Amino acid sequence: xxxxxxxxxxxxxxxxxxxxxxxxxxxxxxxxxxxxxxxxxxxxxxxxxxxxxxxxxxxxxxxxxxxxxxxxxxxxxxxxxxxxxxxxxxxxxxxxxxxxxxxxxxxxxxxxxxxxxxxxxxxxxxxxxxxxxxxxxxxxxxxxxxxxxxxxxxxxxxxxxxxxxxxxxxxxxxxxxxxxxxxxxxxxxxxxxxxxxxxxxxxxxxxxxxxxxxxxxxxxxxxxxxxxxxxxxxxxxxxxxxxxxxxxxxxxxxxxxxxxxxxxxxxxxxxxxxxxxxxxxxxxxxxxxxxxxxxxxxxxxxxxxxxxxxxxxxxxxxxxxxxxxxxxxxxxxxxxxxxxxxxxxxxxxxxxxxxxxxxxxxxxxxxxxxxxxxxxxxxxxxxxxxxxxxxxxxxxxxxxxxxxxxxxxxxxxxxxxxxxxxxxxxxxxxxxxxxxxxxxxxxxxxxxxxxxxxxxxxxxxxxxxxxxxxxxxxxxxxxxxxxxxxxxxxxxxxxxxxxxxxxxxxxxxxxxxxxxxxxxxxxxxxxxxxxxxxxxxxxxxxxxxxxxxxxxx
RNA sequence: GCGCCCAUGGCUCAGCUGGAUAGAGCGUCGGACUACGAAUCCGAAGGUCCUAGGUUCGAAUCCUAGUGGGCGUACCA
Numbered sequence: 233x234x235x236x237x238x239x240x241x242x243x244x245x246x247x248x249x250x251x252x253x254x255x256x257x258x259x260x261x262x263x264x265x266x267x268x269x270x271x272x273x274x275x276x277x278x279x280x281x282x283x284x285x286x287x288x289x290x291x292x293x294x295x296x297x298x299x300x301x302x303x304x305x306x307x308x309x310x311x312x313x314x315x316x317x318x319x320x321x322x323x324x325x326x327x328x329x330x331x332x333x334x335x336x337x338x339x340x341x342x343x344x345x346x347x348x349x350x351x352x353x354x355x356x357x358x359x360x361x362x363x364x365x366x367x368x369x370x371x372x373x374x375x376x377x378x379x380x381x382x383x384x385x386x387x388x389x390x391x392x393x394x395x396x397x398x399x400x401x402x403x404x405x406x407x408x409x410x411x412x413x414x415x416x417x418x419x420x421x422x423x424x425x426x427x428x429x430x431x432x433x434x435x436x437x438x439x440x441x442x443x444x445x446x447x448x449x450x451x452x453x454x455x456x457x458x459x460x461x462x463x464x465x466x467x468x469x470x471x472x473x474x475x476x477x478x479x480x481x482x483x484x485x486x487x488x489x490x491x492x493x494x495x496x497x498x499x500x501x502x503x504x505x506x507x508x509x510x511x512x513x514x515x516x517x518x519x520x521x522x523x524x525x526x527x528x529x530x531x532x533x534x535x536x537x538x539x540x541x542x543x544x545x546x547x548x549x550x551x552x553x554x555x556x557x558x559x560x561x562x563x564x565x566x567x568x569x570x571x572x573x574x575x576x577x578x579x580x581x582x583x584x585x586x587x588x589x590x591x592x593x594x595x596x597x598x599x600x601x602x603x604x605x606x607x608x609x610x611x612x613x614x615x616x617x618x619x620x621x622x623x624x625x626x627x628x629x630x631x632x633x634x635x636x637x638x639x640x641x642x643x644x645x646x647x648x649x650x651x652x653x654x655x656x657x658x659x660x661x662x663x664x665x666x667x668x669x670x671x672x673x674x675x676x677x678x679x680x681x682x683x684x685x686x687x688x689x690x691x692x693x694x695x696x697x698x699x700x701x702x703x704x705x706x707x708x709x710x711x712x713x714x715x716x717x718x719x720x721x722x723x724x725x726x727x728x729x730x731x732x733x734x735x736x737x738x739x740x741x742x743x744x745x746x747x748x749x750x751x752x753x754x755x756x757x758x759x760x761x762x763x764x765x766x767x768x769x770x771x772x773x774x775x776x777x778x779x780x781x782x783x784x785x
Numbered sequence: 786g787c788g789c790c791c792a793u794g795g796c797u798c799a800g801c802u803g804g805a806u807a808g809a810g811c812g813u814c815g816g817a818c819u820a821c822g823a824a825u826c827c828g829a830a831g832g833u834c835c836u837a838g839g840u841u842c843g844a845a846u847c848c849u850a851g852u853g854g855g856c857g858u859a860c861c862a
Binding site for chain 2: 263265266267268269272276278281284285290291315316317318319362364399402403404517518519520521530531533534535536537538539541543544545547569570571572573574575576596598599606639640641643644645647649652660661663664666667668670671674675678679682714715718722724726727730733734737740741743744745747748749750784785
């Protein structure tokens with residue numbers, strides 16, 4: 233409907249120009265919005281005010297000319313008003329709204345899809361936690377946000393791939409192997425002091441147990457071969473656990489990319505050599521530096537240390553080059569907010585590789601405070617005390633966990649209260665939306681029993697849907713695609729929970745005021761179609777969030 | 786010190802990239818089940834949008850300077 237209103241404005245402005253009522257000038261993008269206030273109509277445009285300066289005339293005068301030249305051939309408009317400083321307010325006839333529902337009927341499960349992505353290949357990289365320990369609640373938020381961003385982009389016509397980057401090549405890995413080794417020795421009854429910089433979590437001891445059961449004392453005296461083996465064993469084991477945990481959250485990757493792959497065939501140093509030819513690399517004080525300041529970073533960064541070892545950054549440059557050479561037009565990284573200082577150098581790197589700055593987008597996810605009944609749950613990664621993803625999903629369930637992560641803008645801190653998240657009450661927004669869907673399903677079931685199968689658009693009289701509540705509902709349904717597109721463009725998944733919450737609210741109001749199944753056969757069919765459409769949109773939206781749409785609850 | 790993020794009713798948060806009288810949920814108070822699911826609905830109270838300037842027809846939103854909180858400032862990952 234919004235597009236139709238925009239077209240009306242466009243045509244009117246063009247004919248004003250032809251008639252000489254407006255100067256031919258640059259006509260900006262015509263903005264039409266949904267006014268909050270009912271008295272401001274169904275749609276409103278500020279176009280007259282925008283044109284005021286270039287036309288050098290009063291906004292209200294311009295508005296009058298535009299309104300006077302609107303050609304409403306389709307008979308959509310009830311009235312058009314000029315208000316305030318020059319807003320043009322459109323009031324749509326009540327009986328034309330339901331036409332919009334035809335789209336829902338036509339597309340069904342695919343209603344909400346668009347092609348703004350135009351097939352552009354985009355990679356979403358997220359989680360990417362070191363396989364040195366189980367995932368905690370902070371990773372879970374990033375996992376869900378990354379997953380849903382991927383869903384939203386896909387439904388908007390992008391070609392999407394989800395990737396997890398495994399940092400399995402640095403000395404964190406050695407530390408992991410050592411940690412297991414020390415615990416292993418402990419189990420053998422050796423009197424050792426467990427180093428403070430090793431991983432303290434109890435899962436390390438459990439791993440040592442497993443290894444002892446499987447291999448006995450084979451590694452006890454041979455530290456040199458033990459550590460590499462234990463490192464790999466532990467990393468593989470932990471990574472498997474991570475994958476399982478992510479699966480309980482409903483997050484599945486297309487690819488796990490190992491950092492080690494980058495070092496094959498001297499990959500990393502070859503890339504550095506290329507960059508040296510381009511003049512971005514120099515040597516100083518026995519280390520090798522990358523001139524990230526050329527692209528706005530505050531200082532240059534080391535890529536090869538004095539001891540000859542490449543830094544994490546060096547590998548990351550190689551990794552991003554690898555991404556682009558695999559054909560991704562655009563790369564999105566979902567990072568914990570504690571990595572924000574890393575953004576400028578990464579953006580510098582891809583520019584040095586000949587990419588545009590916009591080809592890399594970073595979504596920052598703020599950290600999560602885990603609470604129980606409002607009281608912080610103490611967590612210390614170093615001491616190995618934390619609540620894992622598994623424990624959270626086991627306790628509150630996948631749907632509630634995901635919804636809670638998605639409700640807030642990712643760039644703001646999140647309080648995740650375990651008791652609130654699992655409460656099956658009105659305090660929990662997941663149920664509000666799911667309840668609307670279950671209620672719709674229930675009505676559809678009852679109607680079917682009474683001889684009213686779910687109707688299609690062609691079987692109903694849309695002009696019967698004219699009450700305020702019905703029009704509101706249709707208006708919101710019609711807004712769905714635009715909302716998803718906005719969410720895709722801005723990479724803001726939280727818009728979707730807010731939208732369905734609105735939709736559920738309008739539906740509940742409608743339900744409480746009007747009866748769907750009644751003696752009036754035609755009206756019953758029309759309303760059944762309306763709630764069926766509402767259910768479709770809720771279901772489609774929840775699918776994007778990876779949250780189930782139950783038929784009963 | 787420098788950089789990034791945040792600051793909106795008692796609490797938790799939206800505010801569609803500059804629009805009209807700033808919105809939800811929770812909590813509080815008062816109402817609605819002999820009708821399709823009361824996990825619902827209807828109503829009320831509650832605001833110097835951190836402060837002070839600036840930009841313009843118009844600012845919670847943009848700019849500057851402060852205040853308060855979080856994070857980052859490695860030849861760690």
